[in-house]
Amino acid sequence: MPDSAISRHHQFLIIGGGNAGLSVAAQLLLEDRRLDVAIVEPSAKHYYQPAWTLVGGGAYDIRDTERNEADYIPQGAQWIQDAAATFEPEANTVVTAGGQRLTYDYLVVCPGIQLDWHKIKGAREALGKNGVCSNYGYELAPYTWECVKNFQGGTALFSAPGTPIKCGGAPQKIMYLACDNWRKRGVLSKADVRFTSAGSVIFGVKVFAEALLKVVKRYGIKTEFFHNLKEIRGESQEAVFDIMQDGKAVDEVTLKFDLLHVVPPMSAPDFIKNSPLAAPGNPLGWVDVDKLSLQHVRYPNVFSLGDAGSMPNSKTGAAIRKQAPVVVKNLLSLLHGKALAGNPVYNGYGSCPLVTGYGKLILAEFDYDNNPTPTFPFNQAEERYSMWVLKRYVLPWLYWNKILPGKA
Numbered sequence: 568m569p570d571s572a573i574s575r576h577h578q579f580l581i582i583g584g585g586n587a588g589l590s591v592a593a594q595l596l597l598e599d600r601r602l603d604v605a606i607v608e609p610s611a612k613h614y615y616q617p618a619w620t621l622v623g624g625g626a627y628d629i630r631d632t633e634r635n636e637a638d639y640i641p642q643g644a645q646w647i648q649d650a651a652a653t654f655e656p657e658a659n660t661v662v663t664a665g666g667q668r669l670t671y672d673y674l675v676v677c678p679g680i681q682l683d684w685h686k687i688k689g690a691r692e693a694l695g696k697n698g699v700c701s702n703y704g705y706e707l708a709p710y711t712w713e714c715v716k717n718f719q720g721g722t723a724l725f726s727a728p729g730t731p732i733k734c735g736g737a738p739q740k741i742m743y744l745a746c747d748n749w750r751k752r753g754v755l756s757k758a759d760v761r762f763t764s765a766g767s768v769i770f771g772v773k774v775f776a777e778a779l780l781k782v783v784k785r786y787g788i789k790t791e792f793f794h795n796l797k798e799i800r801g802e803s804q805e806a807v808f809d810i811m812q813d814g815k816a817v818d819e820v821t822l823k824f825d826l827l828h829v830v831p832p833m834s835a836p837d838f839i840k841n842s843p844l845a846a847p848g849n850p851l852g853w854v855d856v857d858k859l860s861l862q863h864v865r866y867p868n869v870f871s872l873g874d875a876g877s878m879p880n881s882k883t884g885a886a887i888r889k890q891a892p893v894v895v896k897n898l899l900s901l902l903h904g905k906a907l908a909g910n911p912v913y914n915g916y917g918s919c920p921l922v923t924g925y926g927k928l929i930l931a932e933f934d935y936d937n938n939p940t941p942t943f944p945f946n947q948a949e950e951r952y953s954m955w956v957l958k959r960y961v962l963p964w965l966y967w968n969k970i971l972p973g974k975a
């Protein structure tokens with residue numbers, strides 16, 4: 568049951584009951600049932616976001632991605648159903664939108680990432696009609712599938728922004744699913760498909776980039792790098808891009824489209840950006856932590872993980888699986904008066920299950936230095952049916968049954 572006191576203290580206060588927050592809470596309590604753990608989380612629903620890619624491709628039911636948050640709050644943890652609003656780390660205090668003053672011994676900050684739709688003029692108004700779609704939202708992803716399955720040829724644009732985003736591969740995964748659908752329906756030959764990305768490469772890790780360029784070629788996709796989507800005119804089906812050079816806009820181009828899949832720029836949530844916890848001078852405002860220990864660089868009793876943290880890893884749920892045990896170990900070390908030196912560190916592991924078609928997937932796994940860190944004893948840069956099965960069936964099951972309960 569949600570709990571709402573006006574002012575109170577917890578040993579461990581966790582901001583955000585998403586993938587990261589629930590994993591850390593569960594792992595702490597598995598270590599020691601007697602710990603006093605509270606989770607501040609406003610939402611009554613929890614979402615398995617990685618499946619939204621498949622929803623947009625018509626291969627997953629959106630309703631299966633939503634569950635009740637209450638069912639995943641670990642036994643022994645307290646749920647404060649409210650939103651964190653301001654931080655006073657010098658006073659070990661968090662003030663909520665509902666006016667509660669919560670004090671803590673240790674704070675874990677993981678409220679996820681903010682979708683900055685407002686940075687694309689006209690995006691909010693355009694989404695959900697006239698072929699303008701996005702997999703970045705529970706309400707939005709089903710319309711992507713409407714657009715894909717009804718597409719009869721013409722220009723299809725798939726955008727990717729210049730900021731870090733959750734699941735860096737998602738902007739292109741839906742493009743491959745769409746192309747595969749159009750190939751099967753015989754409309755791919757009538758399509759002008761373009762990957763319009765503000766970035767400079769298809770993927771940051773060379774071995775996977777090479778494999779993806781073959782997929783791009785197979786579907787006849789054109790890559791348009793340094794294209795930063797800045798405006799959508801839904802009614803006239805036009806997308807306006809800045810052409811970027813050295814981080815600056817040097818030109819502008821307007822493309823007509825029949826389908827536009829949009830991925831917005833992202834940043835830390837505003838209440839993090841505007842807080843003392845944010846990385847100074849970084850306009851994206853991530854929680855300023857050491858990338859190995861995940862400990863805040865100025866407030867030693869504060870940690871962050873997941874999409875809101877400043878670590879330069881690929882922002883994925885897969886990364887959280889490796890981050891959560893590091894945070895838990897370090898928190899318990901502090902609790903027991905031990906030094907963090909010698910504890911395992913987070914090596915930047917991230918994983919991107921790159922769906923390249925129905926029944927086809929390249930499982931990219933890599934660390935901070937973009938070195939591949941494969942789990943399986945085969946060439947993971949090859950498209951495989953087994954890895955599709957992993958994404959479609961095994962990972963959702965693991966998420967709900969093992970990862971959120973802190974057992975994987």
Ligand SMILES: Cc1cc2nc3c(=O)[nH]c(=O)nc-3n(C[C@H](O)[C@H](O)[C@H](O)COP(=O)(O)OP(=O)(O)OC[C@H]3O[C@@H](n4cnc5c(N)ncnc54)[C@H](O)[C@@H]3O)c2cc1C
Pocket residue numbers: 582583584585586587588607608609610615616617618619620649650651652677678679680702703704733734737836838872873874875882883884885886887918919920
């Ligand atoms: C389309 C798509 C495809 C993806 N594909 C993959 C994939 O294939 N593999 C993969 O590993 N990852 C994938 N991801 C990324 C993955 O979902 C995220 O990286 C992961 O959910 C991040 O976990 P988190 O706990 O940091 O944030 P979230 O899981 O987003 O949780 C954040 C929580 O904080 C809460 N919150 C927000 N504001 C406040 C506040 N003020 N106070 C308190 N709580 C607050 C929110 O309600 C939410 O419950 C995908 C994401 C998307 C959108």
